[in-house]
Amino acid sequence: xxxxxxxxxxxxxxxxxxxxxxxxxxxxxxxxxxxxxxxxxxxxxxxxxxxxxxxxxxxxxxxxxxxxxxxxxxxxxxxxxxxxxxxxxxxxxxxxxxxxxxxxxxxxxxxx
RNA sequence: AAAGUUAGCCAGAUGAUUGCGUCAACUUUUGGUUGAUGAGGAAAGUCCGAGCAUCAUAGAGCAAAUGCACUUGAUAACGUCAAGCCGGGGUGACCCGAGGAAAAGGGCAACAGAGAUAAACCGCCAACUAACUCGUCUUGUGCAAUAAGGCAAGCGAGUGAAGGGCAAGGGUGGAAAAGUGAGGUAAGGGCUCACUCGUGAAUUUGGUGACAAGUUCUCGCUGUAAACUCUGCAUGAUGCAAGAUGUGGGACACAAAGGGCUGCUCGUCCGUCCCCAAGAUCGCAUGAGCACUUUGGCAACAAAGUGCCUAGAUAGAUAAUCAUCAAAAACAGAACUCGGCUUAUAGACUAACUUUACAC
RNA sequence: GGAGGUUUGGCUGAGCGGUCGAAAGCGGCGGUCUUGAAAACCGUUGAUGUGAGAGCAUCCUGGGGUUCGAAUCCCUAAGCCUCCG
Numbered sequence: 001x002x003x004x005x006x007x008x009x010x011x012x013x014x015x016x017x018x019x020x021x022x023x024x025x026x027x028x029x030x031x032x033x034x035x036x037x038x039x040x041x042x043x044x045x046x047x048x049x050x051x052x053x054x055x056x057x058x059x060x061x062x063x064x065x066x067x068x069x070x071x072x073x074x075x076x077x078x079x080x081x082x083x084x085x086x087x088x089x090x091x092x093x094x095x096x097x098x099x100x101x102x103x104x105x106x107x108x109x110x111x112x
Numbered sequence: 113a114a115a116g117u118u119a120g121c122c123a124g125a126u127g128a129u130u131g132c133g134u135c136a137a138c139u140u141u142u143g144g145u146u147g148a149u150g151a152g153g154a155a156a157g158u159c160c161g162a163g164c165a166u167c168a169u170a171g172a173g174c175a176a177a178u179g180c181a182c183u184u185g186a187u188a189a190c191g192u193c194a195a196g197c198c199g200g201g202g203u204g205a206c207c208c209g210a211g212g213a214a215a216a217g218g219g220c221a222a223c224a225g226a227g228a229u230a231a232a233c234c235g236c237c238a239a240c241u242a243a244c245u246c247g248u249c250u251u252g253u254g255c256a257a258u259a260a261g262g263c264a265a266g267c268g269a270g271u272g273a274a275g276g277g278c279a280a281g282g283g284u285g286g287a288a289a290a291g292u293g294a295g296g297u298a299a300g301g302g303c304u305c306a307c308u309c310g311u312g313a314a315u316u317u318g319g320u321g322a323c324a325a326g327u328u329c330u331c332g333c334u335g336u337a338a339a340c341u342c343u344g345c346a347u348g349a350u351g352c353a354a355g356a357u358g359u360g361g362g363a364c365a366c367a368a369a370g371g372g373c374u375g376c377u378c379g380u381c382c383g384u385c386c387c388c389a390a391g392a393u394c395g396c397a398u399g400a401g402c403a404c405u406u407u408g409g410c411a412a413c414a415a416a417g418u419g420c421c422u423a424g425a426u427a428g429a430u431a432a433u434c435a436u437c438a439a440a441a442a443c444a445g446a447a448c449u450c451g452g453c454u455u456a457u458a459g460a461c462u463a464a465c466u467u468u469a470c471a472c
Numbered sequence: 473g474g475a476g477g478u479u480u481g482g483c484u485g486a487g488c489g490g491u492c493g494a495a496a497g498c499g500g501c502g503g504u505c506u507u508g509a510a511a512a513c514c515g516u517u518g519a520u521g522u523g524a525g526a527g528c529a530u531c532c533u534g535g536g537g538u539u540c541g542a543a544u545c546c547c548u549a550a551g552c553c554u555c556c557g
Contacts, residue, residue, distance in 0.1 A: 002132095009427055044427075054156095054445055062431055066131080094432050 006072060008044030008080055017080050026104030028089040028097060032082040033110060041075045043068060047085040060085040066094055067101035075110050
């Protein structure tokens, strides 16, 4: 699990980011991000039922979390980010997901 | 050997590196170190049954609604399980069955067919009623008398299916009022008889019982209750988003209006209660618990003894990569907890049994 | 996590256990009208398999059952939708 200070939790927070934020597509991911007042970056992961049953959704969430955790310190800190899994993530391996996270973050210009 | 039936079991393992939740200890301060531990046989569907919680301390009667339905047992309980009974399927091992009542009552049964709960289209029948034909017959009539002939009635023989009788045979249908044979009859028919089949009642034997086998008497009845209904039994409602404790803010202003989770009647209780926000703590992990042994029981299961403590989050932990095992690949992720049912499921293994073929 | 509803032709949407492959509308096809089109009017039209054709068989989300007979009644599974903080 991500540390408490890095987590985006509340439904109103998600709604705010979806409403205000900008989007950026990767191969397996969709980033939605917006600036925030917090000092830390806050990350929420969203996997819809389209991806599959609960086992597949759990795996997608774990892969994304694993992919994001090395970059936590390198991301611009005053942002809220939601990572949405796409259907194509099913069956992917960890390094592929990590590469995609990196390239998408870079594309969105969120890295320091 | 092949094909099959039933029951049971497993549900990747080992090693290396990097990570996560919970608990404990230690350090120290909101971090770190060490150790322990961390998804299933279905965790699923939410189809049943319970615990637990609240609603009044959930009480009484009458209704309504819903569910269940062979027997005996098991169980906290069940629509579950076990052993049986009966019926059906299979060569067989074995499998399947919501399996009370249609003689309490009404409802429904398209099309086809002559006819659908009662019938007469084709068909069969001259015993009966009416009609017609015939006669080496009888009686009467007529005549003066006899004979022949005529007429009438009867008798006999025949024609004929209008009335009438019949339901054996025909074809329709899921269903046409039991089957075979004999007697009887105008023709026929359980009309009568014998045997068989089935219903109900009484009774004998066996069985706790469903029931089985037999005897006597009675009757011969369409199907449908997974439509209404009847009989018996059971059920108060809502579900952990139940609810308890606490925090912050607001409203009301001393009292009877009102309220109390299917309806009505009765009885009874509350009456300092309401709204909004946040989501802290508890509920929440020792339980109808798990493993092994013994005893009882055909079994389901029960009793006794010994040992064990085994996820508990709150946007939600149990993961990633690599190597080896021929290859890691099935269905699938706890969210208050148990007992079942149902559905999904790669591959591997064990035991018992059946049928067929071959060999001895 | 819990509670409910729904599924019928290409689309919308009726449907009493029997005369139901199934009302009606939209749509499609053909015709009339027009120089041509639109609109209007008239007629016709479900899908798949099989067959030369006439026709026959199957199909009301899937699979079972009850019934002589099921889109309809019962069981079971799946999809879609709604509600509860």
